Amino acid sequence: MASTIRVRAVAGGDTTQVQSLIQHPMDSGFVKDSKGQIIPPHYIEVVQFEHDGKTVFTAFWGPAVSKDPYLKFSFKGAKKGDDLKVSWADNKGASDSLVAKIQ
Amino acid sequence: MSLTPDAPDHARRMILKGAVAGGLAGLGLAGSGSLIPAFAAADAKDWPENAFKQKSESDALKALYGKNVEASDQVSLDAPEIAENGAVVPVSVTTKLPKVTGIAVLVLENPFTLAAAYKIPEGTEASVAARLKMAKTSKVVAVVESNGKLYSATKEVKVTVGGCGG
Numbered sequence: 001m002a003s004t005i006r007v008r009a010v011a012g013g014d015t016t017q018v019q020s021l022i023q024h025p026m027d028s029g030f031v032k033d034s035k036g037q038i039i040p041p042h043y044i045e046v047v048q049f050e051h052d053g054k055t056v057f058t059a060f061w062g063p064a065v066s067k068d069p070y071l072k073f074s075f076k077g078a079k080k081g082d083d084l085k086v087s088w089a090d091n092k093g094a095s096d097s098l099v100a101k102i103q
Numbered sequence: 104m105s106l107t108p109d110a111p112d113h114a115r116r117m118i119l120k121g122a123v124a125g126g127l128a129g130l131g132l133a134g135s136g137s138l139i140p141a142f143a144a145a146d147a148k149d150w151p152e153n154a155f156k157q158k159s160e161s162d163a164l165k166a167l168y169g170k171n172v173e174a175s176d177q178v179s180l181d182a183p184e185i186a187e188n189g190a191v192v193p194v195s196v197t198t199k200l201p202k203v204t205g206i207a208v209l210v211l212e213n214p215f216t217l218a219a220a221y222k223i224p225e226g227t228e229a230s231v232a233a234r235l236k237m238a239k240t241s242k243v244v245a246v247v248e249s250n251g252k253l254y255s256a257t258k259e260v261k262v263t264v265g266g267c268g269g
Contacts, residue, residue, distance in 0.1 A: 028236060046146060048144065056226065056227050058221065062155040063215065064217075064219070064235050066190060066192075072232040074228040075227040075228060077226050085144075087144035087145040
């Protein structure tokens with residue numbers, strides 16, 4: 001069962017750099033399809049990253065975030081082998097989550 | 104709920120201005136500390152809906168943080184001079200300001216100006232990179248919430264092919 005989330009978290013010293021790519025149409029609700037009808041808005045609203053029971057990053061996204069959204073950020077306090085949990089929820093009530101190992 | 108000492112001041116300002124956004128300030132979206140319980144997965148209830156519906160920079164920032172912003176050269180906004188594809192414009196924001204609790208990116212000419220907002224808990228670096236859609240050539244504004252105040256940097260990005268499908 002493939003996840004929509006791809007994450008690479010690399011620990012360098014005290015800092016872990018996280019890059020994530022999530023498969024999602026991120027439809028803004030402004031684009032029309034080939035029949036001329038508006039494709040309804042369908043986008044991720046919240047993305048959350050947790051390490052060791054603590055939220056280390058939260059993204060609030062709107063329809064202006066590009067399709068298959070990419071994100072990069074860094075945080076301190078984790079080390080190689082730790083778990084990083086990523087989860088997202090969109091405006092239609094769908095969600096997904098993944099636990100990745102920090103490299 | 105947030106117990107920041109600033110909260111009553113925000114509420115007073117909100118009531119005086121009569122803004123609907125007062126309700127959101129009460130929810131503690133000022134972004135100090137971690138509101139989201141550690142065990143929870145991403146929860147769409149936390150999404151600051153009102154902020155994402157605003158069309159102007161000041162309305163979006165009031166809805167999101169409840170404050171006004173001042174320009175600062177301590178906020179670094181990296182975005183291309185010319186975006187060949189308005190559907191995917193790489194934007195990154197970094198700052199050396201202390202005690203950063205939030206970062207937001209706005210695209211002024213977009214139908215809804217707030218593109219993304221991030222909560223930065225303690226221990227996380229004040230730096231984020233993402234890809235945004237831009238409807239047309241526009242100023243992009245990066246806002247950083249540091250020590251309870253808002254600072255911003257602005258850059259104009261020219262868009263040759265719009266990001267909204269047209």
